[in-house]
Amino acid sequence: MSTDSPGTTGTTAEPADEEPLLRATGIEKYFQTETGLFDRFFGEPTHVRAVDGVDLSVGERETLGLVGESGCGKTTLGRVLSRLYDPSAGTLEFDGDDITDLSGDALKRLRKRVQVIFQDPMSSLNPRKTAGEIVGKPLEVHDIATGQAKRDRLVELFDEVGLQESHLDRYPHEFSGGQRQRIGIARALAVEPDLIVADEPVSALDVSVQAQIINLMKRLQDKYGLAYVFIAHDLSVVKHISDRVAVMYLGRIVERGKKRDIFGNPQHPYTRALLHSIPRVDGKRKRNESLLEGNPPSPIDPPSGCRFRTRCPEYLGDECSEIDPELQPVAGASGTVAPPERVEAISTGGESSPEHVIACHWLGESSERRAREDPMS
Numbered sequence: 293m294s295t296d297s298p299g300t301t302g303t304t305a306e307p308a309d310e311e312p313l314l315r316a317t318g319i320e321k322y323f324q325t326e327t328g329l330f331d332r333f334f335g336e337p338t339h340v341r342a343v344d345g346v347d348l349s350v351g352e353r354e355t356l357g358l359v360g361e362s363g364c365g366k367t368t369l370g371r372v373l374s375r376l377y378d379p380s381a382g383t384l385e386f387d388g389d390d391i392t393d394l395s396g397d398a399l400k401r402l403r404k405r406v407q408v409i410f411q412d413p414m415s416s417l418n419p420r421k422t423a424g425e426i427v428g429k430p431l432e433v434h435d436i437a438t439g440q441a442k443r444d445r446l447v448e449l450f451d452e453v454g455l456q457e458s459h460l461d462r463y464p465h466e467f468s469g470g471q472r473q474r475i476g477i478a479r480a481l482a483v484e485p486d487l488i489v490a491d492e493p494v495s496a497l498d499v500s501v502q503a504q505i506i507n508l509m510k511r512l513q514d515k516y517g518l519a520y521v522f523i524a525h526d527l528s529v530v531k532h533i534s535d536r537v538a539v540m541y542l543g544r545i546v547e548r549g550k551k552r553d554i555f556g557n558p559q560h561p562y563t564r565a566l567l568h569s570i571p572r573v574d575g576k577r578k579r580n581e582s583l584l585e586g587n588p589p590s591p592i593d594p595p596s597g598c599r600f601r602t603r604c605p606e607y608l609g610d611e612c613s614e615i616d617p618e619l620q621p622v623a624g625a626s627g628t629v630a631p632p633e634r635v636e637a638i639s640t641g642g643e644s645s646p647e648h649v650i651a652c653h654w655l656g657e658s659s660e661r662r663a664r665e666d667p668m669s
């Protein structure tokens with residue numbers, strides 16, 4: 293597969309002291325759309341660019357929070373990262389091996405190391421199987437345990453996720469939402485994976501249950517040395533569990549960095565808008581909730597230039613419509629972002645936080661320009 297297809301953005305690789313467990317480079321996933329004769333005749337786009345040039349990495353025992361609004365491509369990216377989907381372009385490496393094109397037995401072996409937890413535990417659990425059969429399936433498929441050894445392992449796994457032995461013979465509809473997600477976690481844990489891609493694992497749950505599940509996942513991570521890609525549409529959900537956060541908009545990563553950078557020094561207007569829309573404890577929204585209005589454009593025909601420009605409070609005009617920004621380091625000390633020609637200087641100048649990158653060339657410039665044009669602002 294090619295990494296230099298037209299839709300791929302620049303690759304600002306994430307620095308890592310050691311090889312990451314998972315490295316994704318230039319990942320694209322396009323879906324063919326149904327088109328009629330009219331569209332074909334007039335040459336309308338025929339692909340949903342669900343993921344459109346993503347680079348990211350996940351270290352051992354690390355949690356990468358992947359955040360963005362509904363439809364921005366999180367689920368699709370998670371499915372590509374876990375090789376449930378083949379990427380349309382780009383490369384995936386896991387533990388140093390190229391897994392982009394794995395199939396057959398090699399893919400089955402990867403499944404033992406990379407597992408998935410799904411958002412809706414009800415629809416991801418077979419209603420006709422008992423919880424014991426559901427969690428026991430991967431033990432059989434991967435020849436891990438049979439007979440009494442399997443039963444013992446199931447009891448152990450159920451205990452590990454806060455369920456009881458008596459739950460083994462119950463069906464999914466006999467559990468609460470939180471308990472069903474515990475079954476999903478036990479199923480993922482059964483093969484002792486290194487990485488779990490958790491696709492909105494708590495979004496369908498009450499807030500109090502969300503906290504229990506996140507705490508459970510954190511405890512299991514510490515105990516078993518797991519790495520997570522933790523997908524959520526809300527930054528507040530990933531705050532507790534993430535080491536690093538990647539913010540996704542319309543198929544691309546627009547900002548990525550350590551948790552403290554994303555929450556403490558957010559740079560991209562989209563990240564700021566997401567942060568401002570987090571509800572306060574008193575239930576009210578923060579004052580700038582209007583930062584994010586309307587819905588994202590269609591991934592079939594994304595805007596030219598910066599994809600966020602149609603909703604961006606920092607929109608400058610032509611430059612934002614023409615230049616498709618690549619991820620570049622944030623100038624940590626000043627809190628501003630350099631225009632492209634300064635990137636190299638920043639990268640080598642030692643003042644930037646190398647893991648903190650954003651896809652916006654003009655942010656620093658826009659506030660400077662606004663100040664020039666309206667000195668009272």
Ligand SMILES: Nc1ncnc2c1ncn2[C@@H]1O[C@H](COP(=O)(O)OP(=O)(O)OP(=O)(O)O)[C@@H](O)[C@H]1O
Pocket residue numbers: 323324340341342360361362363364365366367368369525591
């Ligand atoms: N199998 C598919 N065929 C065609 N389009 C798809 C398919 N799967 C996803 N899409 C489209 O790709 C885009 C990204 O979808 P995806 O589900 O990955 O986003 P998401 O951020 O996970 O959203 P949500 O939080 O609502 O699940 C959407 O426009 C969606 O309609």
